Amino acid sequence: MITGLKGILILIINMRCIIDRTQTGILRSMIRLMARSCSLFLILLAVTGCGREEDERFPSGHHDPIKGDGEMVSINVKVDGVDEFLGGAVTRSGEILTKIVQPLDSTYDSGYDVETTIESLLPVNPVQTRSNMANMQFRVVAYKNNSITAANYAGTAVYSTNASGIASIVANTATPAGVSGQWVLRPGTYAFVFYSYGTNTAPAALSGNWSTTVTHNQDFMLCQKTGVNVTANASGQCLLSGISFSRQCAQLQLCVVAKEFNNNTVQQCAATISGLSNSPVTWNASQTTLPVTGTSGTLNVAWTNPNATTVNSNVYKILPQSNRTLTIKFTTLKIGNGQMNNAITVSATNRLFSAAGNYKITVSIVPNYISVRSYKWARGNLYKSGSNFYFEASQTNYHGGATEGGFIGWNTLDIGVAKYNSGNYSTANDPCYQVVPPGTWETPSDGQLQDLINAGVTYSSSPKGFWFGGNNGVFLLALGSRNQSSTTINNPISASDSWAFYWSRIPSGATAKGLNASQGSNSAFINTSWARADGRTIRCVKR
Numbered sequence: 001m002i003t004g005l006k007g008i009l010i011l012i013i014n015m016r017c018i019i020d021r022t023q024t025g026i027l028r029s030m031i032r033l034m035a036r037s038c039s040l041f042l043i044l045l046a047v048t049g050c051g052r053e054e055d056e057r058f059p060s061g062h063h064d065p066i067k068g069d070g071e072m073v074s075i076n077v078k079v080d081g082v083d084e085f086l087g088g089a090v091t092r093s094g095e096i097l098t099k100i101v102q103p104l105d106s107t108y109d110s111g112y113d114v115e116t117t118i119e120s121l122l123p124v125n126p127v128q129t130r131s132n133m134a135n136m137q138f139r140v141v142a143y144k145n146n147s148i149t150a151a152n153y154a155g156t157a158v159y160s161t162n163a164s165g166i167a168s169i170v171a172n173t174a175t176p177a178g179v180s181g182q183w184v185l186r187p188g189t190y191a192f193v194f195y196s197y198g199t200n201t202a203p204a205a206l207s208g209n210w211s212t213t214v215t216h217n218q219d220f221m222l223c224q225k226t227g228v229n230v231t232a233n234a235s236g237q238c239l240l241s242g243i244s245f246s247r248q249c250a251q252l253q254l255c256v257v258a259k260e261f262n263n264n265t266v267q268q269c270a271a272t273i274s275g276l277s278n279s280p281v282t283w284n285a286s287q288t289t290l291p292v293t294g295t296s297g298t299l300n301v302a303w304t305n306p307n308a309t310t311v312n313s314n315v316y317k318i319l320p321q322s323n324r325t326l327t328i329k330f331t332t333l334k335i336g337n338g339q340m341n342n343a344i345t346v347s348a349t350n351r352l353f354s355a356a357g358n359y360k361i362t363v364s365i366v367p368n369y370i371s372v373r374s375y376k377w378a379r380g381n382l383y384k385s386g387s388n389f390y391f392e393a394s395q396t397n398y399h400g401g402a403t404e405g406g407f408i409g410w411n412t413l414d415i416g417v418a419k420y421n422s423g424n425y426s427t428a429n430d431p432c433y434q435v436v437p438p439g440t441w442e443t444p445s446d447g448q449l450q451d452l453i454n455a456g457v458t459y460s461s462s463p464k465g466f467w468f469g470g471n472n473g474v475f476l477l478a479l480g481s482r483n484q485s486s487t488t489i490n491n492p493i494s495a496s497d498s499w500a501f502y503w504s505r506i507p508s509g510a511t512a513k514g515l516n517a518s519q520g521s522n523s524a525f526i527n528t529s530w531a532r533a534d535g536r537t538i539r540c541v542k543r
Contacts, residue, residue, distance in 0.1 A: 072176070072184040073230050074237045077140065077159050077167045082133040082221055082245040085358035086122055109440040109542075110343050111369065113379075116328075117362040118348060132165035133245060138196035138221075139203040140240075141285060146189045146227055148286045153209035154190065157183035158202045170202060185238075187231050193285045194223040194243060206285060213280035214248070214290060216299050219317050221245040224288055248290045250320055250353040254301050254313040254328070255362040263336025264309040270332035271301045277319040289355060292320055320355045328363065335365070369542055370395075372469035373455050375448050376542040378441060381406060381477070382431055384415050389431045391540070395475040396463055398537075402487035406479065407535035410503060410512045411443070418485055420532040425505050432540035441540040443505035446513040446526050448541050453524045457517065464498045466517045466524060474539065476500045478519055482535025500524070501536045 137160045144154040158173035174183035195212070197203055198219030206212050214220045223245045230238045254271060258264040278294030301313045326348045333340040346363060353359060369376035380392030384405040392398060399406035402417070409420030411429045427433045432441040444452075455469035465477040478498035480491035491499040500517040507513075508528045514536060517524035530536070 071186055072178065073187055073232045074178055075140075075142075075157070075183040075185055075230070076237055076239045077243060078239060078241040079133050079138075079159075079161060079165055079167045080242060080244040081131055081165060083247055083356055084131055085247060085251040085356055109368075109437050111367060112340075112344055113366050113368040114344065114346050115364040115366075116346050116348060117364070118351065119360055119362075121358045121360055132163075133161050133196075134163050134165050135200050136161050136196055136198055137170065137200055137202050138167075138194055138245070139205070140183075141193045141195075141206060141209070142185055143191045143193070143285070144188055146191050148191045148193065148224075148226075150208055150210040155183065155185060156205060156209075160200070173202065185230050188229075190228050190230055191224070191226040192228055192240060194225075194245065196221050196245065209285075211282055211284040213282055214319065215280040216249075216276065216297055216319055217317050218249065220248045220283075220290065222248055222288065247356040248320070249317040250355060250357040250359060251315060252299075252318050252353070252359045252361070253315045255310065255360060256303075256306075256330075256333075257310045257362060257364040258335045259309075259364060259366040261336050261338070261367060266306050266308065266311045266333075266335055268332050268334035268339075269303040269306050269311060269313070269330065271313075271328055271330045273299045273301060273326060273328050275324050275326045277321040277324075279319060281319055290320060292322055295324055318353060320357075321351070321353050324351050325349045326351050328361065330363075370472075370474050372452060372473045374451050375444075377452070377474045378432075378540040378542075381479075382408075382435070382538040382540055384408070384413075384431065388436075389413075389434045391435065396465075396477065398477055398479055398493075400479060400489070400493065402482050402489060402535070406537060407482040407489075408503075408538065409484075409535055410507075410530075410532035411505065415535075417482065417487060417535065418533045422510075422532065425507060430505065432538060435540065440543060442543050443503055443538055444541040446504040446506045446528075449502065449504055449515045450526055453515070453526075457522050457524050459517075459520055459522050464493050464519060466500055468524075476502060476515075476517070476539060477537075478517070479537050481537075484531050484533035484535070501527075501530075501534075503530075503536050503538050507532075 137158055139156060139158050141156045142154040143149065143152040145152050155175050157175070158170040159167040160170050161167050169181070169183060171181055174181060176184055178184040195203060198221060204212060223243050225240065225243070228240065232238060256266055256269055258266050275295050276297030276299060277292055279297040281291055281293055283290055297319065299316060299318060301316065303311055303313050327345060328347070329342065329345040330340070331342055333344060344365060368379060370379055378391050380395055380397055382389060383392060383399045403415060405415055408415050408431060409418070411421035411425050412419050413429060413431055413434065421429050427442065430443050432443045433439060435441050452468045452474060455473060458467040458470070460467060460475070463477060465475050468474045468476065477493060478500045479493050480489050480495070480499055481501040482489055491497055498519040500515065502515040504513040504515070504526070510532070511529040512532050513526055513528050514530050515524055516527045
């Protein structure tokens with residue numbers, strides 16, 4: 001500063017010399033005016049000083065405490081609580097529970113059927129929808145002029161709640177800070193943005209005082225207060241009250257249920273969920289919700305010490321999403337003594353996970369066959385619907401009408417009356433072979449049917465049919481057969497002399513072989529001369 005003053009003094013002296021040598025009155029007056037202006041500027045510099053370049057009331061970072069500024073107001077915060085995870089739709093149409101039964105793969109037989117249930121869970125106490133925000137830290141960011149923009153950033157501080165949810169400032173986090181470390185702001189109208197990750201760790205400051213990122217498994221929560229008039233009360237403080245945080249992520253848990261295995265105990269389990277919202281997602285202070293973007297997000301799901309027939313995973317937080325297709329792959333799975341790593345993948349389309357929603361996905365796994373002695377049998381009779389072949393949902397379900405799809409001639413894909421294959425057996429004409437995934441099943445041979453008989457036969461009167469291999473084995477309904485030239489059903493399940501007639505794939509001259517069992521009998525036998533045009537039932541066997 002002294003060097004600057006010397007320069008100005010020299011300039012003034014030179015100007016006076018010029019005045020003395022100048023003959024023109026107008027020019028002399030102008031130079032005198034310039035000299036006087038420089039003198040005045042010199043006096044102002046001496047009074048105010050020029051080394052103070054920053055307004056202490058709005059420091060740009062963490063500075064020494066502000067001293068002796070009576071205009072600054074100390075900011076305190078009172079937190080009301082945080083919303084509970086509850087409810088939420090699982091589809092765009094507003095469903096809160098949906099079930100999906102699906103073949104695991106249209107080209108590959110995993111050996112299992114799966115029923116996937118996606119549901120939203122209400123809280124245990126539906127009246128209690130908000131809880132204390134206990135033992136968490138949150139950051140508050142102030143924006144002046146009641147306008148949330150990076151240019152209007154006015155300061156920030158971190159607060160911590162105790163077990164009762166009462167908030168107090170975290171030391172050395174306030175900008176600007178008062179003498180005792182409290183957060184202080186100049187009086188005015190502000191917008192405040194509160195955010196937390198639901199942990200007892202201080203949230204990082206916003207990048208550029210504006211944005212931050214959120215990932216899956218972070219319990220991100222927000223509150224925004226606008227139009228707040230910061231003025232000092234009698235104690236010189238301003239209380240920000242009515243602060244209630246809303247959760248921005250959904251809560252998700254996976255459940256696995258094992259059914260109808262020899263041992264239903266789930267001993268190992270791990271999975272990945274793909275098709276979720278992109279992670280991380282960028283949120284800025286002007287947004288009251290997290291943006292929903294992309295489908296590249298994944299989540300690894302773990303189970304802690306599973307050892308039951310129904311096992312629940314750990315609970316996870318996921319970014320909100322709408323109208324997505326989820327893929328759940330069980331990378332590790334052991335049921336009983338069977339290891340099924342990467343064997344089961346299920347998908348669910350048009351899924352919605354809303355912010356603060358509480359969701360559970362239950363995957364029930366059951367073998368897609370019944371094992372009796374040497375062979376694996378389908379879990380229901382074969383039937384045709386449209387142009388495709390399917391298995392009944394259970395062993396006691398059936399299509400009993402003459403042309404409903406449950407009765408079919410020998411080795412043909414046509415369920416019409418008197419339709420059959422008069423030549424040799426072929427897989428191209430085998431309806432079992434067509435069940436998705438193709439090539440997994442076939443019509444049994446007479447030897448395979450005899451093996452089933454050798455497991456033991458027990459008649460059941462309700463519904464009418466026969467157990468092979470005990471009550472956990474194969475159950476064949478006594479449905480009768482369709483006449484070879486009409487829609488008449490002979491020996492139907494409703495008659496007093498019901499019979500079970502099940503095709504084999506083995507021809508016998510112009511006829512074919514099959515299994516016979518009559519009502520009331522605990523025995524069965526192989527018939528070697530059925531007319532191929534007869535419409536009979538089929539229980540497929542795995543190839």
